[in-house]
Amino acid sequence: MSSVSRRSLLTGIGALGVGAVGVGGLVAADAAGSAAPTAPAPQIVPFRGQRQAGIVTQQQDRLTFAAFDVVTRNRSELVELLRTWTAAAESMTRGQQVPGGASQLQAPPADTGEAAGLKPGNLTVTIGFGPSLFDDRFGLAAKRPALLRPLPKLPPEDLDPHYTGGDLCVQACADDPQVTFHVIRNLARLGAGTVVLRWMQLGFGRTASTSSAQATQRNLMGFKDGTRNLRAEQAELIDQHVWVGAETDQPWLRGGSYLVARRIRMFIETWDRDYLGDQQNVFGRYKGSGAPLTGVSEFDTPDFAARDAEGGLVIPEDAHVRLAAPEHNNGTRLLRRGYSFTDGIDPTGNLLGGLFFIAFMRSPEQFISVQRKLGESDALNEYIQHIGGGLFACPPGVGAGQHWGQSLFA
Amino acid sequence: MSSVSRRSLLTGIGALGVGAVGVGGLVAADAAGSAAPTAPAPQIVPFRGQRQAGIVTQQQDRLTFAAFDVVTRNRSELVELLRTWTAAAESMTRGQQVPGGASQLQAPPADTGEAAGLKPGNLTVTIGFGPSLFDDRFGLAAKRPALLRPLPKLPPEDLDPHYTGGDLCVQACADDPQVTFHVIRNLARLGAGTVVLRWMQLGFGRTASTSSAQATQRNLMGFKDGTRNLRAEQAELIDQHVWVGAETDQPWLRGGSYLVARRIRMFIETWDRDYLGDQQNVFGRYKGSGAPLTGVSEFDTPDFAARDAEGGLVIPEDAHVRLAAPEHNNGTRLLRRGYSFTDGIDPTGNLLGGLFFIAFMRSPEQFISVQRKLGESDALNEYIQHIGGGLFACPPGVGAGQHWGQSLFA
Numbered sequence: 010m011s012s013v014s015r016r017s018l019l020t021g022i023g024a025l026g027v028g029a030v031g032v033g034g035l036v037a038a039d040a041a042g043s044a045a046p047t048a049p050a051p052q053i054v055p056f057r058g059q060r061q062a063g064i065v066t067q068q069q070d071r072l073t074f075a076a077f078d079v080v081t082r083n084r085s086e087l088v089e090l091l092r093t094w095t096a097a098a099e100s101m102t103r104g105q106q107v108p109g110g111a112s113q114l115q116a117p118p119a120d121t122g123e124a125a126g127l128k129p130g131n132l133t134v135t136i137g138f139g140p141s142l143f144d145d146r147f148g149l150a151a152k153r154p155a156l157l158r159p160l161p162k163l164p165p166e167d168l169d170p171h172y173t174g175g176d177l178c179v180q181a182c183a184d185d186p187q188v189t190f191h192v193i194r195n196l197a198r199l200g201a202g203t204v205v206l207r208w209m210q211l212g213f214g215r216t217a218s219t220s221s222a223q224a225t226q227r228n229l230m231g232f233k234d235g236t237r238n239l240r241a242e243q244a245e246l247i248d249q250h251v252w253v254g255a256e257t258d259q260p261w262l263r264g265g266s267y268l269v270a271r272r273i274r275m276f277i278e279t280w281d282r283d284y285l286g287d288q289q290n291v292f293g294r295y296k297g298s299g300a301p302l303t304g305v306s307e308f309d310t311p312d313f314a315a316r317d318a319e320g321g322l323v324i325p326e327d328a329h330v331r332l333a334a335p336e337h338n339n340g341t342r343l344l345r346r347g348y349s350f351t352d353g354i355d356p357t358g359n360l361l362g363g364l365f366f367i368a369f370m371r372s373p374e375q376f377i378s379v380q381r382k383l384g385e386s387d388a389l390n391e392y393i394q395h396i397g398g399g400l401f402a403c404p405p406g407v408g409a410g411q412h413w414g415q416s417l418f419a
Numbered sequence: 420m421s422s423v424s425r426r427s428l429l430t431g432i433g434a435l436g437v438g439a440v441g442v443g444g445l446v447a448a449d450a451a452g453s454a455a456p457t458a459p460a461p462q463i464v465p466f467r468g469q470r471q472a473g474i475v476t477q478q479q480d481r482l483t484f485a486a487f488d489v490v491t492r493n494r495s496e497l498v499e500l501l502r503t504w505t506a507a508a509e510s511m512t513r514g515q516q517v518p519g520g521a522s523q524l525q526a527p528p529a530d531t532g533e534a535a536g537l538k539p540g541n542l543t544v545t546i547g548f549g550p551s552l553f554d555d556r557f558g559l560a561a562k563r564p565a566l567l568r569p570l571p572k573l574p575p576e577d578l579d580p581h582y583t584g585g586d587l588c589v590q591a592c593a594d595d596p597q598v599t600f601h602v603i604r605n606l607a608r609l610g611a612g613t614v615v616l617r618w619m620q621l622g623f624g625r626t627a628s629t630s631s632a633q634a635t636q637r638n639l640m641g642f643k644d645g646t647r648n649l650r651a652e653q654a655e656l657i658d659q660h661v662w663v664g665a666e667t668d669q670p671w672l673r674g675g676s677y678l679v680a681r682r683i684r685m686f687i688e689t690w691d692r693d694y695l696g697d698q699q700n701v702f703g704r705y706k707g708s709g710a711p712l713t714g715v716s717e718f719d720t721p722d723f724a725a726r727d728a729e730g731g732l733v734i735p736e737d738a739h740v741r742l743a744a745p746e747h748n749n750g751t752r753l754l755r756r757g758y759s760f761t762d763g764i765d766p767t768g769n770l771l772g773g774l775f776f777i778a779f780m781r782s783p784e785q786f787i788s789v790q791r792k793l794g795e796s797d798a799l800n801e802y803i804q805h806i807g808g809g810l811f812a813c814p815p816g817v818g819a820g821q822h823w824g825q826s827l828f829a
Contacts, residue, residue, distance in 0.1 A: 115695075115696060123640070185624075186624055187623065190623065291626075349597065358615040
């Protein structure tokens with residue numbers, strides 16, 4: 010049942026509908042059951058489990074990310090929505106329609122339909138809770154993890170409030186962009202009256218790898234990105250750097266993770282005029298191979314002490330790879346899951362695009378400390394600006410019968 | 420040579436660059452020859468030919484579309500840019516870098532690099548000339564086809580000037596969005612000082628089929644789109660409706676086509692609240708199967724005269740499929756090549772997205788007459804609005820040694 014395509018579920022409407030035109034009756038029963046597969050079918054990432062999918066899951070090619078604000082003041086309405094969202098998300102990850110009973114001519118369809126017939130595309134749907142959710146509206150103030158507070162100002166950022174923050178976030182990743190758009194559109198629809206979209210971002214190409222089975226991709230600066238990223242196969246490092254453990258003051262978050270999103274604009278025209286040698290010095294890597302300037306292959310470990318014949322550092326003092334390296338950040342590492350984005354051009358005719366940075370971590374302090382260091386001296390700062398984003402606490406995975414709000418609202 | 424991946428060309432930089440760090444010399448010769456393949460390699464659509472690629476080419480999954488304004492007043496600068504663009508576009512369709520000689524540390528790279536290592540993805544790059552190009556700046560006034568004038572106002576449109584018009588347009592289509600973005604970004608870069616981006620649109624999913632080998636896709640209203648579209652296999656109809664012939668007053672355009680682009684917003688939230696029965700009546704088709712309301716299968720011919728037991732038309736008077744049908748438009752047909760798009764949300768929190776409509780035709784009158792009819796009475800008007808677009812004359816294909824401006828500037 011789980012491998013059935015969306016097409017076969019929806020197609021029935023037409024055939025059965027013929028006889029019903031003009032009479033307004035039922036046109037087709039949605040035959041989709043909800044039995045869990047015994048083994049994952051192709052392109053289906055299991056939705057339920059100890060951890061949320063979409064974190065260490067092998068990174069999919071396309072993203073739609075959304076931040077929502079809660080507009081109801083009613084706690085049970087919010088919980089009910091999380092229950093509804095969970096069922097919808099689970100169904101969509103199986104390549105099935107949003108559940109909603111039999112289709113009726115005299116009612117809006119339960120699913121908006123644009124993903125009907127498309128493959129599941131390894132869809133994952135991941136939820137996070139923003140600091141603002143833990144005010145006095147829903148009785149959650151005592152449930153706020155001490156580490157979940159708005160990020161401090163991290164110069165030289167210039168965050169647009171229209172692309173920043175949110176009570177909730179949803180990350181939809183799949184190998185088909187229509188599948189990810191379909192998720193956000195349907196969750197927004199199901200949430201009407203309870204939540205409202207605060208901002209949304211389409212990511213057209215992955216710029217990181219979360220599995221050693223994946224080749225490294227290039228960001229819009231033309232450089233391989235995330236070569237030193239954590240990989241799912243590094244189980245010990247993942248436990249150490251990604252999953253919230255017993256140290257948290259909020260048991261509901263144990264087994265979860267913090268998500269930091271940053272909408273990073275690249276000043277593409279400026280970058281494109283820069284010399285190859287300068288570009289390579291900015292990153293500390295070769296543009297072609299991705300190798301560190303002290304190496305020959307992408308995965309060679311950078312030799313940060315190496316000096317050239319004139320005595321200068323081969324990897325410059327302000328190179329991105331040096332400043333971001335765990336070696337220079339007390340071993341701090343992040344699990345990155347970013348995507349390239351573009352929203353057309355700005356009013357001056359320059360391309361508006363860059364990196365929609367997403368990273369998962371055990372504590373927001375990991376991002377804050379590294380970004381503070383980068384903000385102070387990264388050579389890349391001449392070519393980029395952080396213009397939006399948010400911090401969210403992602404709860405652990407949901408077990409059978411549970412919903413996204415289970416651990417938080419229990 | 421043509422099937423070599425971008426990766427292998429760029430990778431050399433890293434390895435050879437090691438010895439060159441700090442000396443500023445050549446780091447790698449770009450070994451990419453330009454010999455044309457004898458037979459098309461996988462994922463490579465031939466760039467040169469009698470017609471431009473990207474029109475009857477089997478529609479690719481992803482789009483980046485850009486309109487440019489020319490900012491130079493110098494005719495030969497413009498011609499030179501078209502020559503440069505042609506070489507760059509041809510190279511990229513082969514999965515190769517933008518040509519530019521050997522890479523040097525002390526110069527900007529000839530190619531921005533983000534498509535290095537990606538497959539060609541059936542990339543096509545198609546150029547068009549807007550009415551505004553034929554003013555007195557470049558001595559082209561006498562070369563303007565009589566049919567190439569700004570589209571008349573077509574109510575209920577509400578075109579945003581920031582997403583409308585342009586002296587030139589470039590349509591980049593491929594199965595990988597990073598490949599299409601790479602094209603527009605590099606053409607904009609090569610054009611700095613000669614042209615400036617006027618607007619740009621990413622299309623994330625195709626909504627039409629231009630080959631009978633392709634399954635029909637769904638638009639963001641959840642309906643199959645373009646079921647009655649022209650297909651490349653219908654050679655006679657394509658000749659009749661798509662290619663400019665001997666009738667044109669401008670010989671340079673013979674064998675070309677007119678491109679109409681329309682940025683069509685869908686009022687998604689309103690649509691999603693509409694009943695299934697109403698949605699089906701708006702289109703005149705079943706949402707599931709795509710069959711006309713008088714049929715059972717997608718490709719059944721609509722019976723526009725059929726009436727139900729109460730004597731009402733089964734396909735309503737104002738249904739989209741009826742008003743757009745060749746049967747009710749003196750046989751007029753278009754070759755559609757549209758894509759779904761989203762640019763996030765609007766200031767009220769509603770989704771900003773819809774259909775980026777592209778169609779090719781022998782005369783703009785084909786679009787004007789059909790759209791005028793739709794604008795007057797299409798039931799769909801309650802749920803959509805045309806908010807941008809343009810009209811462009813696409814020249815015929817380029818032969819060996821020719822460039823995009825060849826026929827126009829000869």
